[in-house]
Amino acid sequence: MKLWTRGLYRLGAVAVILAAAWILVPRFGTESNLINLLRQAFLLALVATGVSLSMLVAGLDLSIGAVAALSSCLAAALIVQGHVVLGILAGLAVGALGGLLNGAMIAKLKLPFFIMTFSMMFIVRGLALTYTQGTSIHGFPGRFTWLGKSFVGPIPMPVVVGAAALGLLHLVLTKTTFGRITYAVGANAEAARFSGLAADRNIIHVYSLSGLLASLSGLIYIARLNAADADLGMMWPLEGIAVAVIGGIAFSGGEGNILGLVLGGIVMAVVGNCVNLLGLPARFQDFFIGFVIILAVLIDHLTQKRGKVAK
Amino acid sequence: MKRFVRFACLALVGVVALAGVALAAKDPKDVHVALVVKDLTNRFFVEMKWGGESAGKQHGIRVTVLAPEKYAVDNQIRIMEDLIQKKVDAIVIVPIDGAGIVSGIERANKARIPVFNLNTLATGGEVIGFAGIDHVQLGRIQGQWGVDTLKGKGNLVILEGTTGASSAIERQQGVTETLKKAPGIKVLASTTAKYNRQQAMKVMEDLLTRFPEIDMVLCANDAMALGAKEAIKDARRKMMVVGIDAIPEALEAIQKGEMAGTVDSNGFDQGFVAVDLTAKYLLKDQKPPKDTLVGSGMATVITKENALAFDKSKTEKFKKFGIKVD
């Protein structure tokens, strides 16, 4: 019950924001803008999945941006040679591998997630730059840019891919044993161990998945930009946290869901979009986002209180 | 622990005493010049690095190229401080911000390490010379070309560089100068995309929905132009996109007809000239001229017609210095 009511509150809030934007901001409602809004929202949500998954197990993955950069640069190197499928697979593999390393060090060697992923961020970014030597890899075959540029009816491919990935993730989290164990580990890792669950293995899988999704976002981005740079996703960890927080993923672990994440993505996208549509300087964006975060969390806080009362 | 500290202090004193007598060597092998650029994740500065290193090779001196991992002037100051400690023979600095870097240069002055200022003019401190491209001029070339090709009327969007960065301000200044003389041209929006490709793509997406009619986009560097052009492609719109810097990727885009043009800011020569002059100063005491203007590789906008030729000449030059281009 409780979780549902909270979901509804958030849905309502987003509806209000959208309505307000629609009325107040010129050209907000136009088809082209909505499409581009949709695209930005889903890409943000996708980027945030990496951070959110680690948050679900009471961790935090600061290395997603760097991992995405490295994996997409390596992938790009293969793709420009025409090995599209191979490149994509390699990219995803590298991402998952990076995540695996994070997870293993955190779960098995008990490194604090902060130190591990923070250091990982440096290491991986460094490797990516060493590989590209600071020049971009560009000129992809259409068979690849298709991933970021083509449309399904009016819907841009990134939205389709993003929606598919998020939907799949939603199923995995709600309808599978892996999902349940993930929430359990986030709620109380020790209890999970003492209940005979493979908590450590779960944490490793979660971080690997987070790395995998990061590299997927990376691939979509380079397909859109039609070029891969080693400085891809510098701000992703912070953007991801913002989306996750607005989406109601709890830092304490074990709370939050994908629906919230998508809503968070929409809110972030709307804020940025409106700032540009209103012709305000970019600088207002950060301010509003910080503001929205507090606001979202306050709403959440109140509804949570309700939840307790409702017992 | 205590014991260690005492030992460390003794050791320090000893080393300092020895280090007392430093001798200035004229043998090129021992001459060490450090080139500090803004950022090494950007092709333009990578070419500037190549230029510097090539000049170093010619003189047979040692050249180290450094850059901050974060685009912030304080980090450049930090690097300069470290180089001062390292007692390099000279520092060539490409300030992220002309005013912000001053305290760094002053520290070098205090340590009597000659500083050569490259590309972006520092507003204070003593430098043995400045070499650089005239950013205002680059802006003028770009703007004028825009005015001419639009035949004096049309809708224009401008993507500025990182707000506050002097190169961005100057390039913008050049553009606006020329546009003032063309009242027929309407500037719909002029906003920053932080010299960054991702940023530019996002900003452009929003601008495209905001303005149904855009004829031309002027970008303060090619990275932004390339980002913008992708956004335009996705929106299935057509308009001319012009950049600055003439990085290979832009040249390809121009040949493909995806970008209308770009202006060469000649990173390689800038790097080369700066290190060359500094080396001459160190080895042969030749005081470099106060200001050296590095010509743009081409005094006009590079378009489909001359892009190929320009690209060739450039790769020729790189080959000459034994730089292998991907």
Next chain:
Amino acid sequence: MVRLTAKLRSAFSGPIIICLGMIGVFSLLSENFFSLSNAVNIIRQASVLALVAFGQTFVILLAGIDLSVGAVMGLTSCVTATLMLKAHLAPVLAAAIGVGVAALCGLVNGLVHSFLGLNPFIPTFGMWGMALGAALIITEERVLTGFPATLRVLHDGEFLGLPAPLLLVAAVLLVLHTFLKATPHGIATYAIGGNEGAAHLSGIRVRLHKTLVYAFSGFMAGVAGVLFLARSNAAQAIDTIGYEFDSIAAVVVGGTSLMGGKGGVSQTLIGVTLIATLRNGLNMVGVNLYLQLVFIGVVLILAYVTENQSLFHFLRELKRRLFGAPTSAEEA
């Protein structure tokens, strides 16, 4: 004999070993690294981070976290600069106001966190956005320069031949250390971090205390912001972004537990020194930027590992984990 080695091991714990190791390596690779002037240089560079990290230490001792410091530093330096340029205030006054603003940001963090019981990540991260936005707005994203050099004394000045930042940091360290170890409030800080409920039941005003600690963290970020201004002699909103994570890293690598209740400012100083020495050394040796990043990451991990489980154990563990052995049965 055994006791002596034990003593040595405790004295030369984790980060210190790494520090000494680095100093050794860098001294071999760069002739000018091991010199008094470079030591001073490192101290100058470390001073800003040290001040932020001290504030962060208090927050982390409470098992909290303050993500806003980086942005708050920027806000402080921008406010101070603006006041000097536009309102032509006396630098000292301007700085005071700047620090005041920072403390206010911290206070808000503290209030939202402790009185609404929100996870500290959230208010402080929200504050990150708002402070950064505010700084960008008042500076219109420009770099502010050309104000009286009065403040630069803080960074460039010398007293009795000692660099001002050294004295500043040393003084702050001394005060904070005694505060933590020898005053009721210091003990209360450890108590709250160790067991909040118990602290409350012992009559400690937990919420008030927490709020003040966050305000203090903001205050320290402010001071650091002013020192940063004095150092670079230019104010820009985004320049200090990143200090939030750097400071946390410094605190944790130093050996203060993210779980709270364990650690202190002296440990943090070690962490800060380690990071500063590393960055300086890499430049002195002339390692290229790309590899520098890799080194920084690796050393941070090593430092933490050696600090918290002797490298020895770490390797044994690693071996055990990798080549399936008793403990890896969970994978079975």
Next chain:
Amino acid sequence: MAEPLLKMQGVSKSFPGVTALSNVDFDLYPGEVHVLIGENGAGKSTLIKLLSGVYPTDEGRFVLDGQEVSIDSVRAAQEFGVATIYQEMNLIPELTVAQNILLGREPRKGGGLLVDADAARRQSAELLGSLGQHIDPDAQVKALSVPQQQMVEVAKALSMAARIVIFDEPTGTLAEKETAALFKTIRLLKAKGMGIIYISHRLEEIKEIGDRVTVLRDGHHIRTLSVAEASIDELIRLMVGRELKDQFPRRRQPRGEVALELSHVSLQGVLHDVSLTVHRGEIVGLSGLVGSGRTALARVIFGIDRPDSGEIRVLGRPARVDSPLTASKLGLAFLTEDRKALGLFQIRPVSDNIILAAIHRLFPRFWIDAGRERAVAQEFVTRLRIHTPSLNQLVQFLSGGNQQKVVLAKWLATRAKIFILDEPTRGIDVGAKLEIHRLMDELVAQGTPIVMISSEMPEILGMSDRIYVMKDGRIGGEFAHHEANQERILKCAVGG
């Protein structure tokens, strides 16, 4: 009789949704121990939390020797001389004994700015001395044993110049000997003319330590009577409002083949050459003092700690149990002592908590069938009479007894073949206690063996078929239930 030290009149308190206390009267005389009993949720804890200023009171008067006072904060309570020793430890492990005792009230120097460490050390030493304890004031609390920690808490109470000391389930974590020591201390406080409020679920303790006893039920004051005239059965009746004849329902039966066998198991410094056998169809009681290695043994059996030597045979086959994962795969179940930290997923719904341990058995094919999940959860909720508004209720909102039932359900769902229950009924009310005992009896009736660790002598004696007594990590002795009695076990545990 003297003036009452404390009178509480018409005290009421309600939380959103629930009325915790309605119009309760309570009084306390100097030099008496007033015992407070009642089932979980009866309002005991609420009452003392009001008295010690943790919650504000809705209605009611507090009269402290003659004059009315309002206790609006923990500090206020302390200033009125009310000190509370809570069920869960309230010390800070990282701080020293002295720092803990005087926390928040440190002796000052340097113009009140600095803590006078020497004075603190002296005062703490004195306080502990007056309790006949010799604990180093500079020792870190985390280095102390459980009973020592409790003595530190008492010393802390004394340091507040307390006139009223509240003990909330103090013996929960103590074994008999330590309990005896604590009672000695309490008598000492009585002698000093303090008033003691004593809360416990262990009715047999009341006779030993109490003067008067007040029974609460569902937030109402039921009756206050002198311990002399109160019989255990009557008290139980007053608490649950219904007859509860036998607290220990056991149907003895012939034991089956060996299910679990430990031979010469040792763990550096904790366990020494422990050998024991558990047969199908029997409950084996593990008795002994806290820290005698009972829990350590359970942890070894369940693979949390790895023994240095010795062999463990499960269902006849030698087993290398090196993690809870393998343990549960082998059909072992371990209900831990600390249900909050190690047993429950507080922020997850009841249904999740019930199915999680069995998740791979119930859903071997990765996908979770929602219908099946609810069915299983519902089955246990009904069978164990877990009181919850719905299967989606978050466990954190259930009462202690029901939480314990959920943990038990979690293990029952795994169809484990051997159960290890560590303090299965600690801190839960008589009603729930009985139900859990019934479940244990059902289990063994079906042949499933149970190893039960308990510090409650009656439970050990009442439930076990065989009893192992542990002492300093060794098996001190073994008794069949008919030959066991309080004295023999105690003698064995204390080793007189």
